[in-house]
Amino acid sequence: MTNIPPEIQPYKRTAWKPITTDGDGALTASKFAGKPWLGKHEKWPKCPCCQEPLQFFLQLNLNQLPEALQNEFGSGILQMFYCTNIDTLCDVDYEGWEAFSDVHFLRIIQPEGEAQDVEIPKTQDFFPPKLIVDWQQLEDYPNSEEASEFGIELNDELYEDNFPIEGDKLAGWPLWIQGIEYPNCPICGETMRLVFQVDSEDNLPFMFGDAGCGYITQCKDHKNIVAFAWACG
Numbered sequence: 001m002t003n004i005p006p007e008i009q010p011y012k013r014t015a016w017k018p019i020t021t022d023g024d025g026a027l028t029a030s031k032f033a034g035k036p037w038l039g040k041h042e043k044w045p046k047c048p049c050c051q052e053p054l055q056f057f058l059q060l061n062l063n064q065l066p067e068a069l070q071n072e073f074g075s076g077i078l079q080m081f082y083c084t085n086i087d088t089l090c091d092v093d094y095e096g097w098e099a100f101s102d103v104h105f106l107r108i109i110q111p112e113g114e115a116q117d118v119e120i121p122k123t124q125d126f127f128p129p130k131l132i133v134d135w136q137q138l139e140d141y142p143n144s145e146e147a148s149e150f151g152i153e154l155n156d157e158l159y160e161d162n163f164p165i166e167g168d169k170l171a172g173w174p175l176w177i178q179g180i181e182y183p184n185c186p187i188c189g190e191t192m193r194l195v196f197q198v199d200s201e202d203n204l205p206f207m208f209g210d211a212g213c214g215y216i217t218q219c220k221d222h223k224n225i226v227a228f229a230w231a232c233g
C-alpha cells in the first residue's frame, strides 16, 4: 500500500479502469476497436493524408459511465479514430501527437437516427475488438509537476511509481510523460480536462512513439470539443 503524502490527499480524484472481454458488443457499447456507431448514411472516417480508413480506437457511451460521471462529460457516444497507416506515416506529416491534428477524428455523436450495419474496412489491419463490460474504481493523484502547481513538493519515489495510475483509464489525473499538456478549448480558450487516458499496449495493441501515452480531453463548458494528443519520453 502506497503512502499518500497528506498534503496531496485533497487532490484525490476517482479514476476507473476499463474491465474488458475479447470481442465486440452492441454498436452503442463502450469498447475498444470493433464496430463504431455510424449513422445510416455515414462513411467510415477517412484520413485526409493517405485517404485510407482511420483506425477506430475506442468509443465511450457517456450515458453508461459509472454513476459518479453521469452527465460529467455530456451524453451520447464519444468516438476516437486515428490514422495508424505505417506505409505513409501520416501522423508524422500531420503531427498526430498534437491536439486537433487532422489525422485524428474525435466526436460526440447522439445515436438517435438509424444506425448503419457497419462493415469494418478490409484495407488495413484493424485492432481486435474489446468490449468494456465494467469499470474498476481507483483513487488517483497528480504527478509531482502538477502537484507543484498547487504548491506541493513531492519527493516520494514510491508515490511517483504508483501515481498517476498508468494504463487505460477513465477520468483521474493524466500520467504525463513530458510536461503538463492540457490543450486549450478553441472556443473559450479554457484548459481542457482529461476524459480518458489511452496508454500504449494496454487494451489496444498499439504504441504511441516509444511507449508513449495518449489523452482524450474535453472542454468542461463546450462538451462537443474533444481532443486527443499523446507524448512519449
Ligand SMILES: [Zn+2]
Binding pocket: 047, 048, 049, 050, 051, 052, 083, 084, 085, 088, 090, 091, 103
Ligand atoms: Zn493516413
Ligand SMILES: [Zn+2]
Binding pocket: 185, 186, 187, 188, 189, 190, 219, 220, 221, 222, 225
Ligand atoms: Zn470551451
